[in-house]
Amino acid sequence: MSDYAASQIRDAIIEGKYRPGDRLVEMDLSTQLQVSRHPVREALRRLHREGFVAVRANRGAVVADVDAISILEVYEIRAVLGALALRHLLLGRKGPSPEYLKKLERLAEK
Incomplete structure (x- = not known):
């Protein structure tokens, strides 16, 4: 499930559905993707390692400035x-x- 979530979120970032600086809220993403929060959390960690997501203090995960x-x-x-x-x-x-x-x-x- 985390592979699916990571793929969907990554594609949305690449397609411009999420813009740099947009917050990525686990609950909202889990609802949109129809998965529990755990796969979304793992997906966000993976996307952070890949450079698509930044983790900001007191803001959580946001879309990184990806060129x-x-x-x-x-x-x-x-x-x-x-x-x-x-x-x-x-x-x-x-x-x-x-x-x-x-x-x-x-x-x-x-």
Whole structure:
């Protein structure tokens, strides 16, 4: 469920439905997405790590000031990871090792 929530919120930010500085209220998002607050909370944490959401003292989660270059970088990384997962699936592998995924995450954060 948190994957679904993160995807929906991320897409809404990219499409401009949520503007930089807009508050992202867990209760409102859970109602809109028809999920409980826990998946929304996890989704907001993930989006914070990805740079789409900022957490402000006394304000909670707000949409970060994301530029087009950053959005393209995120989608390029997701495309590469998706292709890698498909390759492993087609070759009958279970997928990349946790160590390899952590290495990719560290590279993506740079």
